Amino acid sequence: MFAAAIFDMDGLLIDSERPIMAAWIDAARTLDIELSHSQYMQVVGLSTSESQAVLAALLGGDEAYLHAIDQVRQRLQLERSDGEPLFPIKTGAAEFLDALRARGIRCAVASSSTRGQIQACLGSLDLLHHFSAFAGGDEVARAKPDPALYLLAAQRLEVAPADCIAFEDSENGAKAALAAGMRVVVVPDLKHPPAAIVERAFHVLESLHHAVPHLPLWFPAETARLP
Incomplete structure (x- = not known):
């Protein structure tokens, strides 16, 4: 067929979606922002540029987004160091x-x-x-x-x-x-x-x-x- x-x-x-979502929620907290699961779900299935725009809006702007994505990358890198697959x-x-x-x-x-x-x-x-x-x-x-x-x-x-x-x-x-x-x-x-x-x-x-x-x-x- x-x-x-x-x-x-x-x-x-x-x-991959779950650990990435958890990392973004934790990163938002470093900005004193409570990013909810339902808010994050808006970016699922979007392109990188589209998800960046949505997350920047949710976090309060491009500067906050850049801070958060640095935190996300650091967290995911740490999780990768335990020998198990990140995703x-x-x-x-x-x-x-x-x-x-x-x-x-x-x-x-x-x-x-x-x-x-x-x-x-x-x-x-x-x-x-x-x-x-x-x-x-x-x-x-x-x-x-x-x-x-x-x-x-x-x-x-x-x-x-x-x-x-x-x-x-x-x-x-x-x-x-x-x-x-x-x-x-x-x-x-x-x-x-x-x-x-x-x-x-x-x-x-x-x-x-x-x-x-x-x-x-x-x-x-x-x-x-x-x-």
Whole structure:
């Protein structure tokens, strides 16, 4: 049915949203600002420039934002020093990627993170070998929900967008994949997608572990394209 799989990264393949949110909430407290979970949720799924604008507004301006992001970077760097991955693999992600590779299915990443960040994060978790192509937020002019990232990933896979299935956790990501002409499986992370996205989604699953039983239908043996 499909020839390739394209994945978002943050909140889908790696559990990054929670530690980053916690770091921002703690950083806001150093400015005597109580940044709530619901306020932070406004930035989930946005591009770096968009999230910077929202956070600066919430924190009281660019100067406060620069102070806070320095605190965030310091905290995340300290957490990385204990020998454990800063952003662990999400439940079912390694299992699903192994199953796709066993069937010879080409995979790509289409993430708002920069291409360097994608490769660093996935490399630290020994996941890079699962992917034939990468499309980072620094390589396109327009961020999700614009389809540019997904179209670039499909182009690099040399697969038509209609022959790709996208896996996303965020509303903007799902909108981007749908706009690219792909079917979308939504695996919610910090927040559940709105009804309008649920209605248009191919499936909404609790984790990528729950995607494994669908593989024979989504990727029949004859669609395998790995060299």
